[in-house]
Amino acid sequence: MRKTLLAAALVATSFGAQASAPGGSGCGWGNMLFEGSNGMPMHLLATLVNGTSGNRTFGITSGTNGCDTSGALSYNGENMLAQAGVMEEVAQDMAMGDGEALTALSVSMGIPAEERAHFKKTMHENFNTIFPSEDVTAEEVMGNIQTVMNKDKQLASLS
Amino acid sequence: MKSINLALILVLASAPLWARATNEELAEHPRWKALLHINEGTTWRYQGRSYIDDPEFFLHESGATDAHAELDASIEQLRPAESEARCDFPARYRFLSQQLDWPDDGALSHCSDYQEWREAMPEERVALIFPASYLNSPSSMFGHTLLRIDRGNDEDGVWLSRAINFGATVQGQENSILYIYRGLFGGYPGYFSNVPYMNKIRDYAHLENRDMWEYQLNLTQGERKWLLAHLWELEDIEFDYLFLDENCSFRLLELIHLARPDSTLMDDFRFAEVPANTVRSLDRAGFIESVDYRPSKANELDALVDRLSASEQDLALALARDASVAEEEAFQALAPRSRNLVARAAYAHLRLQNREGERSQEVAQRGLALLRVVNRTPTVPDIDPQRPVSPEKGHGTKMLAAGGGMLGDRGFGELQARFSYHDWLDNPEGYLNGAAIEAFNARIRRTEGDDLTLEQLDVVNIKSLAPRNRFRKPVSWFVNGGLDRRFIGSKRHLTRHVQGGPGLAWEMGPVIPYAYAMARAENNSAHDVLVSTAAGARAGVLWYAESFQLGLEAEGLYYHNDDRRYRPSATLNVPVGRNHALRARIERDGGPDRAETEFHLSWRYYFD
Numbered sequence: 001m002r003k004t005l006l007a008a009a010l011v012a013t014s015f016g017a018q019a020s021a022p023g024g025s026g027c028g029w030g031n032m033l034f035e036g037s038n039g040m041p042m043h044l045l046a047t048l049v050n051g052t053s054g055n056r057t058f059g060i061t062s063g064t065n066g067c068d069t070s071g072a073l074s075y076n077g078e079n080m081l082a083q084a085g086v087m088e089e090v091a092q093d094m095a096m097g098d099g100e101a102l103t104a105l106s107v108s109m110g111i112p113a114e115e116r117a118h119f120k121k122t123m124h125e126n127f128n129t130i131f132p133s134e135d136v137t138a139e140e141v142m143g144n145i146q147t148v149m150n151k152d153k154q155l156a157s158l159s
Numbered sequence: 160m161k162s163i164n165l166a167l168i169l170v171l172a173s174a175p176l177w178a179r180a181t182n183e184e185l186a187e188h189p190r191w192k193a194l195l196h197i198n199e200g201t202t203w204r205y206q207g208r209s210y211i212d213d214p215e216f217f218l219h220e221s222g223a224t225d226a227h228a229e230l231d232a233s234i235e236q237l238r239p240a241e242s243e244a245r246c247d248f249p250a251r252y253r254f255l256s257q258q259l260d261w262p263d264d265g266a267l268s269h270c271s272d273y274q275e276w277r278e279a280m281p282e283e284r285v286a287l288i289f290p291a292s293y294l295n296s297p298s299s300m301f302g303h304t305l306l307r308i309d310r311g312n313d314e315d316g317v318w319l320s321r322a323i324n325f326g327a328t329v330q331g332q333e334n335s336i337l338y339i340y341r342g343l344f345g346g347y348p349g350y351f352s353n354v355p356y357m358n359k360i361r362d363y364a365h366l367e368n369r370d371m372w373e374y375q376l377n378l379t380q381g382e383r384k385w386l387l388a389h390l391w392e393l394e395d396i397e398f399d400y401l402f403l404d405e406n407c408s409f410r411l412l413e414l415i416h417l418a419r420p421d422s423t424l425m426d427d428f429r430f431a432e433v434p435a436n437t438v439r440s441l442d443r444a445g446f447i448e449s450v451d452y453r454p455s456k457a458n459e460l461d462a463l464v465d466r467l468s469a470s471e472q473d474l475a476l477a478l479a480r481d482a483s484v485a486e487e488e489a490f491q492a493l494a495p496r497s498r499n500l501v502a503r504a505a506y507a508h509l510r511l512q513n514r515e516g517e518r519s520q521e522v523a524q525r526g527l528a529l530l531r532v533v534n535r536t537p538t539v540p541d542i543d544p545q546r547p548v549s550p551e552k553g554h555g556t557k558m559l560a561a562g563g564g565m566l567g568d569r570g571f572g573e574l575q576a577r578f579s580y581h582d583w584l585d586n587p588e589g590y591l592n593g594a595a596i597e598a599f600n601a602r603i604r605r606t607e608g609d610d611l612t613l614e615q616l617d618v619v620n621i622k623s624l625a626p627r628n629r630f631r632k633p634v635s636w637f638v639n640g641g642l643d644r645r646f647i648g649s650k651r652h653l654t655r656h657v658q659g660g661p662g663l664a665w666e667m668g669p670v671i672p673y674a675y676a677m678a679r680a681e682n683n684s685a686h687d688v689l690v691s692t693a694a695g696a697r698a699g700v701l702w703y704a705e706s707f708q709l710g711l712e713a714e715g716l717y718y719h720n721d722d723r724r725y726r727p728s729a730t731l732n733v734p735v736g737r738n739h740a741l742r743a744r745i746e747r748d749g750g751p752d753r754a755e756t757e758f759h760l761s762w763r764y765y766f767d
Contacts, residue, residue: 104318134523
């Protein structure tokens, strides 16, 4: 019972967060930023007691950045990208061709370990297609990744 | 025959007594106590009872203070097959069913929420994560710790791992000093949270510029199962959060102790839980298997900049301001390798500049344009920042020193005790260069022909030197409050003071020059007014050589009543091993009427 209540409360807090998310309700590049801390004292305190302001999270349901409230324990590619700040890391890794965020994305998309090098190389080569503009959303990025994979004969079967 | 009968009667009569004795013993079992979070004298508050007040956590109304009653109630409620209580307390159930040999009646198979959660939670490896302090943030200076739980496939990395964090929960509507007070002295509820580890990487390494140390623990599969089952029991359970002892680090120690109750982790009294000491305790108790280093974004930028020539640095800065610089001759003429490094430095610089607050469309656009430039150049691999000495390898956080010297023509002997933590001439291994945080630092002196006197008491003394370069322009600062002595007229007076100010610092290899503007408010017995105010400046240079640290400094203060203080000094610190150091200091201290020169030599011993 108490877990259900908690889940309900968490969903409520993440909707609250969405309403006040800086930059509006979209999840584009421009929005992948630090959820506004309420000034210096709050930040100082948060660092001091290692806490969070407001919502507590425990897994089954956890708020993310207002873009995705499913934020479950395991990921598919899209809800991983919707985590605050992650898309930017993935973009940087794709631009360079490797990195932990890109690895994590491939894991969350179920790309087997032996295909990852090829996956990363393909993402690197198609960076401009996958990130066409700074307003791109997690959903669009995911769609673009699928499109790129479908055109690659080695990856087509995985997408 | 008679004696056999007697024996039989005794056995029969004592059977219920035996059962009770077993329960009593069970209530004293180290794991049962760990499951209830009972304080066995490790910290000063709530000794002999549970740290938790939250009634949700107990099945008996006086369970928080009576481990035996809680045991009885738990047995009663967890015993029936398919009981609801089992789903809230899977670790307790596991303990009782093992200890009391309960028959296999489906155990926890009816707890679908719990099963779903366990299914989704990784449990292959557990690591303790220590985001070290970052320059210029006093609140981070002691660091923080959290746990990370991994799936354990090395090729998958750790971004998809889970982070278990204990922190205070603050409802953030007001900004007030009260929040700081309550954070320090209690009053905030603390909760465990379970979030994606990638969020923690973002918070610490990316947003706050903290290096992260990742200590892989050697918990066995059985031990990890205890930990996870108990974590579920802590969901939504309220603790108190106390900054000094019952903080993030202490709660993690409790969790690890629960997994391995015969460890020595909770044996010593822990007055203040400093995260670096938490790591040391785990190291001493044999938990740490390996150590990984995750540099902050700022250190990654520095590593890139280190590989650029001066003209390439110019280009990177220009590129960060305007991505179209990539089309210009100067950039195009670079070797492909240099183009890659310049573009990456430009991007890293732009991100670091805009890491907090709302980002404009224009910055987002520039960021993407820079990534396109990076994407067009061949990636230079392995631009990794140099790995510093890990924090648990640093000197002890408490310090005692004994020494003596001359003030003018009179000799003195002196004892010093410092509760915490590090000053910027102490052995820098495991600490940040240019960061100092001292709390309760006292010096007691006996001068020839004089009584024992208090020479200095720093309640708090924080100095932060954040070097500026072409890519980063932080402002340094210091703040200090406590008691010290200075010449007023021709006599040395004890003053109660608060002082501080902003400053600038630079880094030239091992040398850090700096300058501060400063203001001071002081109370002393020589001035007529209650509070004397002064303004002044302090400037100096630190030299971190291979085998010693040298600091030169000069300070001048001008008081509202025309009083003045000058204080030039030179201090040399020579570490002798990890926990000893020899320190020599010469200082001229005085004002318009009188000044004296002091020589001072001391031996410093660091511990704990």
